[in-house]
Amino acid sequence: MNEQVVFQAEGIGKSYPGVRANDDVSFAVTRGEIHALLGENGAGKSTLVKMIYGLVRPDQGHMTLLGETHQPSDPRAARAAGVAMVFQHFSLFDALSVAENIALGMENPPARRELSARIAQVSNEYGLPLNPARRIATLSAGERQRVEIIRCLLQNPRLLIMDEPTSVLTPQEAELLFTTLRKLADQGTAILYISHKLEEIRTHCDRATILRAGRVVDSCDPRALSARELAAMMVGGEMRDIDRSGRIAGEVLLHAENISISAATAEGTALKNITFSVRSGEILGIGGVAGNGQEELLSVLSGETRSPAGSVTLEGRDLSQARPEARRMAGLLAAPEDRLGHAAVPDFSLTDNALLTASGRKSLVRNGLIDRAAARGYAEQVIRDFDVRTPGPGTAARALSGGNLQKFVIGREVLQAPRVLVVNQPTWGVDAGAAAAVRQSLLDLARAGAGVIVISQDLDELMELSDRFCALNEGRLSDPRPTESLTLDEIGLMLGGAHGMAEAQI
Amino acid sequence: MIRLVPRSEAAPLWQIATPILAVLATMITGGILFAIMGYDPVAAIRTIFWDPLFGQASAYSRPQLLVKAAPLILIASGLAVGFRAGIWNIGAEGQYIIGGICGAAVALAAYPGEHWWLFPAMVAAGALGGWAWGMIPAMLRNWAGASEILVSLMLVYVAQKVAAWMAFGPMKNPEGFGFPGSRNLQQYPSASNPELIAGTGAHWGVVAAALAVLAIWVLMSRHIRGLHIRASGLAPRAARFAGVRPETLVAFCLGLSGSLAGMAGLFEVAGPAGQITESFGSGYGFTAIIVAFLGRLNPLGILLAGLLLALTYIGGELAQLTMQLPAATVQVFQGMLLFFLLGFDLLTRFRVERRVAA
Numbered sequence: 001m002n003e004q005v006v007f008q009a010e011g012i013g014k015s016y017p018g019v020r021a022n023d024d025v026s027f028a029v030t031r032g033e034i035h036a037l038l039g040e041n042g043a044g045k046s047t048l049v050k051m052i053y054g055l056v057r058p059d060q061g062h063m064t065l066l067g068e069t070h071q072p073s074d075p076r077a078a079r080a081a082g083v084a085m086v087f088q089h090f091s092l093f094d095a096l097s098v099a100e101n102i103a104l105g106m107e108n109p110p111a112r113r114e115l116s117a118r119i120a121q122v123s124n125e126y127g128l129p130l131n132p133a134r135r136i137a138t139l140s141a142g143e144r145q146r147v148e149i150i151r152c153l154l155q156n157p158r159l160l161i162m163d164e165p166t167s168v169l170t171p172q173e174a175e176l177l178f179t180t181l182r183k184l185a186d187q188g189t190a191i192l193y194i195s196h197k198l199e200e201i202r203t204h205c206d207r208a209t210i211l212r213a214g215r216v217v218d219s220c221d222p223r224a225l226s227a228r229e230l231a232a233m234m235v236g237g238e239m240r241d242i243d244r245s246g247r248i249a250g251e252v253l254l255h256a257e258n259i260s261i262s263a264a265t266a267e268g269t270a271l272k273n274i275t276f277s278v279r280s281g282e283i284l285g286i287g288g289v290a291g292n293g294q295e296e297l298l299s300v301l302s303g304e305t306r307s308p309a310g311s312v313t314l315e316g317r318d319l320s321q322a323r324p325e326a327r328r329m330a331g332l333l334a335a336p337e338d339r340l341g342h343a344a345v346p347d348f349s350l351t352d353n354a355l356l357t358a359s360g361r362k363s364l365v366r367n368g369l370i371d372r373a374a375a376r377g378y379a380e381q382v383i384r385d386f387d388v389r390t391p392g393p394g395t396a397a398r399a400l401s402g403g404n405l406q407k408f409v410i411g412r413e414v415l416q417a418p419r420v421l422v423v424n425q426p427t428w429g430v431d432a433g434a435a436a437a438v439r440q441s442l443l444d445l446a447r448a449g450a451g452v453i454v455i456s457q458d459l460d461e462l463m464e465l466s467d468r469f470c471a472l473n474e475g476r477l478s479d480p481r482p483t484e485s486l487t488l489d490e491i492g493l494m495l496g497g498a499h500g501m502a503e504a505q506i
Numbered sequence: 507m508i509r510l511v512p513r514s515e516a517a518p519l520w521q522i523a524t525p526i527l528a529v530l531a532t533m534i535t536g537g538i539l540f541a542i543m544g545y546d547p548v549a550a551i552r553t554i555f556w557d558p559l560f561g562q563a564s565a566y567s568r569p570q571l572l573v574k575a576a577p578l579i580l581i582a583s584g585l586a587v588g589f590r591a592g593i594w595n596i597g598a599e600g601q602y603i604i605g606g607i608c609g610a611a612v613a614l615a616a617y618p619g620e621h622w623w624l625f626p627a628m629v630a631a632g633a634l635g636g637w638a639w640g641m642i643p644a645m646l647r648n649w650a651g652a653s654e655i656l657v658s659l660m661l662v663y664v665a666q667k668v669a670a671w672m673a674f675g676p677m678k679n680p681e682g683f684g685f686p687g688s689r690n691l692q693q694y695p696s697a698s699n700p701e702l703i704a705g706t707g708a709h710w711g712v713v714a715a716a717l718a719v720l721a722i723w724v725l726m727s728r729h730i731r732g733l734h735i736r737a738s739g740l741a742p743r744a745a746r747f748a749g750v751r752p753e754t755l756v757a758f759c760l761g762l763s764g765s766l767a768g769m770a771g772l773f774e775v776a777g778p779a780g781q782i783t784e785s786f787g788s789g790y791g792f793t794a795i796i797v798a799f800l801g802r803l804n805p806l807g808i809l810l811a812g813l814l815l816a817l818t819y820i821g822g823e824l825a826q827l828t829m830q831l832p833a834a835t836v837q838v839f840q841g842m843l844l845f846f847l848l849g850f851d852l853l854t855r856f857r858v859e860r861r862v863a864a
């Protein structure tokens with residue numbers, strides 16, 4: 001056994017009802033290594049690190065940390081053994097200062113003055129600029145993450161687990177993070193880095209263990225492979241190329257005319273004079289930072305919010321006053337951003353969730369009575385056609401991983417053959433394989449003659465999909481421009497206000 | 507140290523086990539209470555839970571089971587629909603009273619004529635009265651954002667005053683020797699709600715309760731509206747996205763539970779109670795809330811829970827007669843039952859873990 005090995009897992013297995021989350025997983029993380037754990041959503045990464053951090057106990061297998069058996073009964077025991085973890089979602093109190101938050105997370109916090117000094121010391125040492133006296137509410141996402149990292153570093157961890165840390169960071173912040181991680185690694189900390197972003201793993205990680213369907217499929221040096229090869233290992237098979245061919249913009253299907261809606265709640269955004277149209281066979285991309293009216297725009301189109309007469313027309317028919325179900329019957333369908341709680345009912349089975357939006361268009365209801373067999377059949381069709389990984393249509397929506405539920409939600413609408421489909425953040429928090437499938441389905445839909453509106457924060461996605469691009473910014477929509485002729489600078493200008501504001505807010 | 511750890515998914519076994527556990531805990535705690543009060547606990551529990559069905563006087567008390575269970579089940583199945591949607595009608599008692607008054611009004615207006623249509627018309631009037639009383643909190647919630655919990659509860663007291671007014675005023679029996687209370691409908695063949703099969707206690711209300719259980723089951727598990735109701739309770743935004751109008755749902759749920767409670771009131775006034783008196787409201791509307799939760803808001807569960815709570819009514823009366831237990835015993839029992847049920851409910855959502863303090 002290599003004495004450089006900090007953490008080792010041997011034959012780890014964990015089952016949940018209906019799913020084998022981890023099966024015979026073995027890998028080792030050595031001293032000074034940034035070790036990537038790569039896999040699609042639902043591949044078992046989260047379960048695995050939860051076991052290392054003492055949140056979940058393995059059914060089989062054996063873990064060692066620094067040569068000793070590692071069997072933490074809870075996160076406290078794991079921390080005592082030298083494991084620290086930075087979660088994707090922060091657990092910080094907005095109203096408290098940095099030092100107070102850090103003290104709250106410690107077993108035996110030192111005196112405040114001493115703690116502040118140590119925070120300052122650690123933050124200097126690792127290039128994590130942070131003022132201990134600042135309130136969390138005033139920090140950006142990147143700065144909040146630094147608080148979490150410093151909280152971990154104060155415990156002198158031997159193994160630091162980072163769960164998708166860059167998903168909330170700007171590119172500059174991400175670079176800073178990697179500098180810190182490299183410094184830590186050089187000092188001997190082993191780092192387990194969870195992500196599905198292939199590029200950053202290729203540039204920053206020393207080794208990668210690739211998980212698929214709960215099993216280790218390979219362990220490799222990511223720097224020696226292309227992103228394509230990594231992706232292929234991750235999803236099992238060649239990545240499909242996005243096929244943009246065969247799209248011919250036809251007649252105008254959906255037209256929005258001068259929509260102005262005041263904000264429904266204090267946190268909401270008012271929509272101001274929004275005018276656009278979508279043609280048959282066309283994908284209209286709407287960029288901008290979330291919170292600038294994206295949800296409100298989707299609501300106005302889905303029918304959850306009604307707008308002045310004549311402001312929303314589908315193929316010449318005024319739908320501005322129509323209820324959601326009437327709009328669906330007319331051919332205007334939508335898939336909201338929030339999968340759990342908006343697009344789907346978490347506690348409902350997939351069959352019941354299919355009924356929520358497809359009951360009318362797919363004739364799953366006769367005289368008000370649900371045709372169970374037909375509903376189940378439709379849910380099964382969505383599961384099959386969109387490769388949703390789940391034991392079956394009876395599974396609760398909340399039991400699916402983010403990517404799988406998103407495939408189901410998009411599939412549920414796409415298979416209803418909409419005239420116009422509106423999607424908000426279609427691939428947010430979705431792994432590469434599922435994202436590619438979702439994007440391809442939107443392109444296929446447009447090729448078949450439907451109009452598609454993609455609202456997204458992901459510029460790459462919009463550039464890849466859309467024929468025309470516009471930005472939603474503080475409730476105002478810029479004029480759509482053909483994507484082909486756009487330069488990055490022009491896009492930056494269109495998004496300008498949005499980005500500037502994002503920086504000021506966080 | 508004992509800790510509660512949230513479950514990732516509700517445990518189906520506990521869903522069934524908690525009502526049973528709650529009943530057992532109620533019996534045990536009740537027994538301890540009786541022992542402290544100086545009664546024989548075993549005899550008291552037997553008198554309440556066993557004797558009404560199999561004891562010496564069971565020939566009298568057994569039919570009472572259906573008489574008492576019918577209004578509870580009828581009201582609770584309506585309430586359960588709203589509770590599933592997160593619409594809390596706490597005022598079924600008021601809708602029950604108003605339903606009874608409206609139904610009785612039709613009968614008293616037609617008195618003494620004998621018509622085949624009279625009883626159906628009374629049922630319709632009872633349902634309509636309960637519906638209208640339920641629509642008051644519905645409209646206030648939809649138009650003014652008022653809490654339907656408070657408004658429906660307050661309207662119970664208004665309904666009680668209306669019942670008193672009716673008993674002393676407009677509905678007072680002219681041949682009643684000055685006593686408050688309406689004519690006795692049991693003595694008015696066209697308007698009476700008699701025992702249909704002798705010795706069973708089954709009157710039209712029992713038939714209606716059985717039909718209601720069936721109809722609510724179809725609504726909640728086979729009808730698209732039931733799906734929308736469940737969606738609204740679990741994820742209101744998803745329900746709105748699916749096309750549910752919250753306002754319509756509030757009106758539907760309060761209207762439905764109101765009309766079922768109103769019907770229950772009519773069957774009671776035309777049958778077991780016989781007349782509108784000051785104390786016509788007898789607490790069925792409140793007990794039905796316990797029935798709905800004890801039955802897990804599930805029609806079949808409500809059927810069983812309704813029978814059980816009817817048993818506590820009858821057993822409590824029996825214990826009063828034979829053992830001189832205080833009249834409040836029944837209420838204490840019903841209260842404990844709900845208390846334990848909600849307490850044990852924790853087990854469906856949390857696991858109990860024992861671990862050594864670190």
